[in-house]
Amino acid sequence: MKLSHADALDIGAILAEVGRSEIMPRFRRVREIEVRTKTSAFDVVTEADELAEQAISAALLRAFPNAVVIGEEGTARDPAALDQVGTAELAFIIDPIDGTRNFTSSLPPFGTMVAATMCGEIMFGAIHDPVSNDTAIRAARRGRVARDAGRPAA
Secondary structure (H helix, E strand, O other): OOOOHHHHHHHHHHHHHHHHHHHOOOOOOOOHHHEEEEEEOOEEEEHHHHHHHHHHHHHHHHHOOOOEEEEHHHHHHOHHHHHHOOOOOOEEEEEEEEOHHHHHOOOOOOEEEEEEEEOOEEEEEEEEEOOOOEEEEEEOOOOOOOEEEEOOOO
8 A cells, every 4th residue: 555645635634624623613712621631730631632533533534444543542541552553554643632731721833743654664744733724744754854745735
Protein backbone atom coordinates (compact mmCIF):
# COMPACT_ATOMS: atom_id res chain seq x y z
CA MET A 1 0.00 0.00 0.00
CA LYS A 2 1.17 3.51 -0.79
CA LEU A 3 -0.13 6.90 0.23
CA SER A 4 -0.36 9.35 -2.60
CA HIS A 5 0.05 13.09 -2.58
CA ALA A 6 -3.72 13.33 -3.02
CA ASP A 7 -4.22 11.06 0.02
CA ALA A 8 -2.06 13.39 2.13
CA LEU A 9 -4.09 16.40 0.99
CA ASP A 10 -7.34 14.54 1.72
CA ILE A 11 -6.13 13.79 5.25
CA GLY A 12 -5.30 17.46 5.70
CA ALA A 13 -8.83 18.28 4.56
CA ILE A 14 -10.21 15.85 7.18
CA LEU A 15 -8.28 17.70 9.89
CA ALA A 16 -9.60 21.04 8.63
CA GLU A 17 -13.20 19.82 8.56
CA VAL A 18 -12.97 18.42 12.09
CA GLY A 19 -11.39 21.68 13.21
CA ARG A 20 -14.43 23.54 11.85
CA SER A 21 -17.06 21.10 13.08
CA GLU A 22 -15.79 19.85 16.45
CA ILE A 23 -13.03 22.08 17.77
CA MET A 24 -13.76 25.70 16.89
CA PRO A 25 -17.41 25.64 18.05
CA ARG A 26 -16.06 24.69 21.51
CA PHE A 27 -13.06 27.06 21.56
CA ARG A 28 -13.51 29.77 24.18
CA ARG A 29 -16.66 27.98 25.35
CA VAL A 30 -15.11 25.19 27.43
CA ARG A 31 -16.83 24.85 30.75
CA GLU A 32 -15.01 23.58 33.82
CA ILE A 33 -17.12 20.42 33.84
CA GLU A 34 -15.90 19.49 30.35
CA VAL A 35 -12.23 19.42 31.44
CA ARG A 36 -10.84 16.31 33.11
CA THR A 37 -7.33 15.40 34.14
CA LYS A 38 -5.50 12.31 32.90
CA THR A 39 -2.08 11.85 34.52
CA SER A 40 -1.73 15.26 36.20
CA ALA A 41 -3.32 18.69 36.52
CA PHE A 42 -1.38 19.72 33.39
CA ASP A 43 -2.46 16.67 31.37
CA VAL A 44 -6.07 17.47 30.57
CA VAL A 45 -8.71 16.22 28.18
CA THR A 46 -11.92 17.88 27.03
CA GLU A 47 -15.07 16.86 25.24
CA ALA A 48 -13.60 18.59 22.16
CA ASP A 49 -10.54 16.27 22.28
CA GLU A 50 -12.72 13.18 22.43
CA LEU A 51 -15.23 14.28 19.78
CA ALA A 52 -12.48 15.43 17.42
CA GLU A 53 -10.62 12.13 17.83
CA GLN A 54 -13.82 10.18 17.10
CA ALA A 55 -14.58 12.28 14.01
CA ILE A 56 -11.02 12.05 12.63
CA SER A 57 -10.90 8.31 13.30
CA ALA A 58 -14.22 7.70 11.55
CA ALA A 59 -13.22 9.79 8.51
CA LEU A 60 -9.84 8.06 8.22
CA LEU A 61 -11.45 4.63 8.44
CA ARG A 62 -13.95 5.58 5.71
CA ALA A 63 -11.08 6.65 3.47
CA PHE A 64 -8.71 3.82 4.48
CA PRO A 65 -10.87 0.92 5.74
CA ASN A 66 -7.94 -1.42 6.44
CA ALA A 67 -5.90 1.11 8.42
CA VAL A 68 -5.27 1.04 12.14
CA VAL A 69 -6.22 4.32 13.81
CA ILE A 70 -4.71 5.13 17.17
CA GLY A 71 -5.73 8.25 19.05
CA GLU A 72 -4.15 9.88 22.07
CA GLU A 73 -7.36 9.74 24.08
CA GLY A 74 -8.00 6.12 23.13
CA THR A 75 -4.51 5.07 24.17
CA ALA A 76 -4.97 6.83 27.51
CA ARG A 77 -7.69 4.22 28.11
CA ASP A 78 -5.90 1.34 26.31
CA PRO A 79 -2.10 1.78 26.05
CA ALA A 80 -1.77 -1.60 24.32
CA ALA A 81 -3.27 -0.04 21.17
CA LEU A 82 0.16 1.48 20.47
CA ASP A 83 1.57 -2.02 19.94
CA GLN A 84 -0.09 -2.09 16.51
CA VAL A 85 1.95 0.78 15.07
CA GLY A 86 5.05 -1.29 14.30
CA THR A 87 3.25 -4.02 12.38
CA ALA A 88 0.25 -2.34 10.73
CA GLU A 89 0.52 -1.98 6.98
CA LEU A 90 -0.98 1.49 7.47
CA ALA A 91 -1.55 3.23 10.78
CA PHE A 92 -2.62 6.73 11.70
CA ILE A 93 -1.63 8.23 15.04
CA ILE A 94 -3.84 11.14 16.11
CA ASP A 95 -3.47 13.91 18.65
CA PRO A 96 -6.87 15.61 18.35
CA ILE A 97 -5.84 18.76 20.22
CA ASP A 98 -2.14 19.20 20.87
CA GLY A 99 -2.04 22.04 23.36
CA THR A 100 -5.24 21.22 25.23
CA ARG A 101 -4.09 23.38 28.14
CA ASN A 102 -4.02 26.40 25.79
CA PHE A 103 -7.38 25.35 24.33
CA THR A 104 -8.97 25.22 27.79
CA SER A 105 -7.45 28.62 28.59
CA SER A 106 -8.98 30.10 25.41
CA LEU A 107 -5.51 30.77 24.01
CA PRO A 108 -3.90 29.75 20.74
CA PRO A 109 -1.73 28.07 19.67
CA PHE A 110 -3.05 24.53 19.64
CA GLY A 111 -3.37 22.13 16.77
CA THR A 112 -4.65 18.83 15.47
CA MET A 113 -1.98 16.37 14.39
CA VAL A 114 -1.84 13.08 12.55
CA ALA A 115 1.08 10.90 11.52
CA ALA A 116 0.83 8.10 8.98
CA THR A 117 3.06 5.06 9.35
CA MET A 118 3.59 1.97 7.25
CA CYS A 119 4.99 -1.02 9.12
CA GLY A 120 6.26 1.39 11.77
CA GLU A 121 7.98 3.80 9.37
CA ILE A 122 6.66 7.37 9.40
CA MET A 123 5.43 8.37 5.95
CA PHE A 124 4.07 11.81 6.65
CA GLY A 125 2.74 14.09 9.33
CA ALA A 126 0.18 16.85 9.25
CA ILE A 127 -0.72 19.58 11.71
CA HIS A 128 -3.78 21.75 11.41
CA ASP A 129 -4.26 25.05 13.21
CA PRO A 130 -8.04 25.38 13.62
CA VAL A 131 -7.83 29.06 14.62
CA SER A 132 -6.12 30.16 11.40
CA ASN A 133 -7.51 27.23 9.36
CA ASP A 134 -4.01 26.43 8.11
CA THR A 135 -2.58 22.95 7.58
CA ALA A 136 1.04 21.93 7.06
CA ILE A 137 1.86 18.49 5.68
CA ARG A 138 5.35 17.01 5.57
CA ALA A 139 6.27 13.82 3.75
CA ALA A 140 9.06 11.74 5.25
CA ARG A 141 11.08 8.71 4.22
CA ARG A 142 13.93 7.05 6.09
CA GLY A 143 17.25 8.50 4.96
CA ARG A 144 15.67 11.49 3.20
CA VAL A 145 14.98 15.04 4.25
CA ALA A 146 11.31 15.70 5.06
CA ARG A 147 9.62 17.77 2.37
CA ASP A 148 6.54 19.92 2.20
CA ALA A 149 3.70 17.86 0.75
CA GLY A 150 1.55 20.90 0.06
CA ARG A 151 -1.59 22.38 1.48
CA PRO A 152 -5.10 20.95 1.29
CA ALA A 153 -7.84 22.97 -0.30
CA ALA A 154 -9.58 25.26 2.20
